[in-house]
Amino acid sequence: MISAFTGTDVRAAEQPLLDPRSDGGAVLMQRAAHGLAAAIVSELRARGQRFAGSGVTVLAGKGNNGGDGLFAASFLARRGMRTTAVLTAGSAHTEALAAFTAAGGRVLILDSGSNAGSNAGNAEELAVLCAGDDVVIDAVLGTGARGGLRGAAAELVAALQELRPRLVVACDVPSGVDADTGEVHWPVLDAQLTVTFGGIKAGLLADPGEGCAGRVQLVPIGIESLLPAPVLRRFSTADLAALLPSPGRRAHKYSRGVLGVVAGSEKYAGAAVLSVHAAVVSGAGMVRYLGPAAVARQVLARTPEALWEGAGAEGANGSGGAWPGRVQAWLVGPGLDGAGQLENARDALAAALDGGQPAVVDAGALELLPDRCPPHWILTPHAGELSALLGRSEMPVTREDVESRPLHFVRLAAEHTGATVLLKGATTLVASPSGAVFSQSEGCPWMATAGSGDVLAGILGALLAQCAGPGMDDDGAFAALGVAPEDRWAALGAVAVSLHGLAGSAASGVSRARFDAGAGGGPVTALGIADAVSGVWAQIVADRL
Numbered sequence: 020m021i022s023a024f025t026g027t028d029v030r031a032a033e034q035p036l037l038d039p040r041s042d043g044g045a046v047l048m049q050r051a052a053h054g055l056a057a058a059i060v061s062e063l064r065a066r067g068q069r070f071a072g073s074g075v076t077v078l079a080g081k082g083n084n085g086g087d088g089l090f091a092a093s094f095l096a097r098r099g100m101r102t103t104a105v106l107t108a109g110s111a112h113t114e115a116l117a118a119f120t121a122a123g124g125r126v127l128i129l130d131s132g133s134n135a136g137s138n139a140g141n142a143e144e145l146a147v148l149c150a151g152d153d154v155v156i157d158a159v160l161g162t163g164a165r166g167g168l169r170g171a172a173a174e175l176v177a178a179l180q181e182l183r184p185r186l187v188v189a190c191d192v193p194s195g196v197d198a199d200t201g202e203v204h205w206p207v208l209d210a211q212l213t214v215t216f217g218g219i220k221a222g223l224l225a226d227p228g229e230g231c232a233g234r235v236q237l238v239p240i241g242i243e244s245l246l247p248a249p250v251l252r253r254f255s256t257a258d259l260a261a262l263l264p265s266p267g268r269r270a271h272k273y274s275r276g277v278l279g280v281v282a283g284s285e286k287y288a289g290a291a292v293l294s295v296h297a298a299v300v301s302g303a304g305m306v307r308y309l310g311p312a313a314v315a316r317q318v319l320a321r322t323p324e325a326l327w328e329g330a331g332a333e334g335a336n337g338s339g340g341a342w343p344g345r346v347q348a349w350l351v352g353p354g355l356d357g358a359g360q361l362e363n364a365r366d367a368l369a370a371a372l373d374g375g376q377p378a379v380v381d382a383g384a385l386e387l388l389p390d391r392c393p394p395h396w397i398l399t400p401h402a403g404e405l406s407a408l409l410g411r412s413e414m415p416v417t418r419e420d421v422e423s424r425p426l427h428f429v430r431l432a433a434e435h436t437g438a439t440v441l442l443k444g445a446t447t448l449v450a451s452p453s454g455a456v457f458s459q460s461e462g463c464p465w466m467a468t469a470g471s472g473d474v475l476a477g478i479l480g481a482l483l484a485q486c487a488g489p490g491m492d493d494d495g496a497f498a499a500l501g502v503a504p505e506d507r508w509a510a511l512g513a514v515a516v517s518l519h520g521l522a523g524s525a526a527s528g529v530s531r532a533r534f535d536a537g538a539g540g541g542p543v544t545a546l547g548i549a550d551a552v553s554g555v556w557a558q559i560v561a562d563r564l
């Protein structure tokens with residue numbers, strides 16, 4: 020499991036080692052700088068590039084982040100790289116600058132123009148110079164930043180971003196990304212690699228910050244045992260192998276877990292087809308579908324394993340009234356339309372509330388929530404649906420607000436509703452009402468296709484049905500990973516997101532990491548994502564022995 024911390028927590032953990040009577044701070048900086056230089060050397064090697072003779076420019080601010088960058092560049096100079104430093108604030112960390120010049124580095128000063136009494140500074144000119152180098156190290160602002168880049172530094176970075184430098188390596192965090200939250204003060208120079216020190220910063224695992232950071236590499240600096248509990252966690256595929264349920268030897272379809280689904284309508288039949296199919300291929304022992312006869316025919320044509328429980332409230336072509344069969348979990352909401360299906364959705368949510376069963380509450384059913392939900396209900400909005408949900412609670416926010424502060428708003432929604440909230444996106448965040456948050460980002464952008472969210476809802480519903488029994492409270496796998504009992508619904512949400520992302524990436528033929536590095540992949544359909552689940556699942560657990 021990957022753990023992430025706020026920049027503030029990492030700085031607090033460093034404090035005991037910064038006693039001015041010792042040289043603790045200098046030692047930490049040396050470790051950070053060595054790690055940064057080594058990561059750059061490895062990256063150049065992986066790209067098949069010789070580093071001796073190639074050029075690196077460090078954009079260095081006046082704080083310790085700039086210090087890390089300058090020391091790293093001095094190590095690279097000693098290994099034969101041509102090194103240039105652009106001092107973005109006129110001054111720099113004294114010892115680091117001395118080491119850099121002693122190693123033969125060239126120093127340039129970013130000039131805002133007004134300082135020199137002329138109208139034009141040299142930001143544009145320096146941007147062209149930097150873009151010609153093989154590597155740019157962004158060491159302007161780190162965890163000590165207040166707000167984003169301003170003045171000439173902002174001009175330089177904006178111009179450089181336009182010129183698309185070959186390789187940008189961010190020192191600790193891309194300058195302008197809030198290390199605690201992932202919120203971004205533009206402009207930011209997009210990095211292909213971020214080398215972060217002591218602990219992964221939460222802002223590197225939440226959008227929009229994650230989108231600027233590229234691959235994230237952690238360099239331990241000796242403060243790790245002093246860090247508090249993480250504020251954000253991400254499961255690896257190895258964790259998934261331990262967390263995915265598997266049937267006991269004497270399992271039968273009812274013990275495996277039955278999922279009740281209220282989804283789809285004559286207008287949006289596909290949502291029912293997709294969510295039921297995804298639930299069946301994701302291991303539910305049985306899926307009971309409630310909806311109009313015409314939709315049920317389409318559901319059964321694709322997934323004959325499902326059971327039609329009738330049309331429900333409208334009673335048009337079915338048994339009507341209450342659910343005839345027991346379920347362990349519910350999935351309510353994809354593609355709802357019309358009074359009958361809305362009534363079915365209300366009934367299903369009321370039954371879940373009475374029966375204490377977990378539920379996935381998606382799309383149209385998000386409008387039917389009671390004032391307070393139980394934590395074992397997992398709401399699955401995208402940014403637009405989350406802004407509507409908060410709006411209904413007199414917290415007016417736009418979709419853009421949610422997209423620029425997803426970590427803040429997913430936490431707020433979980434706290435406000437009492438439910439677990441899964442906010443979908445390129446990086447998906449899952450917040451427990453306790454405040455714990457999980458972040459997963461295995462999916463590739465080809466998955467931004469209609470119906471993809473219905474498939475996620477089906478996968479999650481199936482996992483809820485399989486795990487809803489006594490296992491969730493005392494389950495060894497969650498406990499072994501240090502997930503507190505109250506956060507296990509959120510953890511299970513994260514497992515579903517990860518499985519969905521891995522299935523989508525497999526269907527597309529490209530992993531997220533490879534896509535980010537420039538590999539293409541191909542278009543996927545929502546059904547294609549569902550069809551890839553079972554193979555991906557088998558592959559994940561194959562190494563469990």
Ligand SMILES: NC(=O)C1=CN([C@@H]2O[C@H](COP(=O)(O)OP(=O)(O)OC[C@H]3O[C@@H](n4cnc5c(N)ncnc54)[C@H](O)[C@@H]3O)[C@@H](O)[C@H]2O)[C@@H](O)CC1
Nearest residue numbers: 044047048051082083084160161162163164165166167191
């Ligand atoms: N404390 C330590 O000993 C260690 C710190 N480390 C590095 O130190 C960094 C934190 O260093 P600092 O606390 O010096 O902070 P930063 O280097 O992030 O920047 C703070 C400096 O920039 C100025 N500043 C803040 N916001 C600004 C803005 N929006 N525009 C322009 N200037 C701004 C501040 O006045 C301050 O001088 C970490 O990110 C990490 O890279 C690492 O070397 C590990 C050890």
Ligand SMILES: Nc1ncnc2c1ncn2[C@@H]1O[C@H](COP(=O)(O)OP(=O)(O)O)[C@@H](O)[C@H]1O
Nearest residue numbers: 401443444445462463464467469470471472473
């Ligand atoms: N750029 C992206 N990269 C990876 N996954 C994405 C991206 N955009 C969307 N997704 C995923 O695709 C799914 C879309 O869900 P949703 O918005 O509900 O679509 P629909 O309602 O059409 O099913 C979510 O699981 C989301 O996380």
Ligand SMILES: [K+]
Nearest residue numbers: 157160192194
């Ligand atoms: K930085």
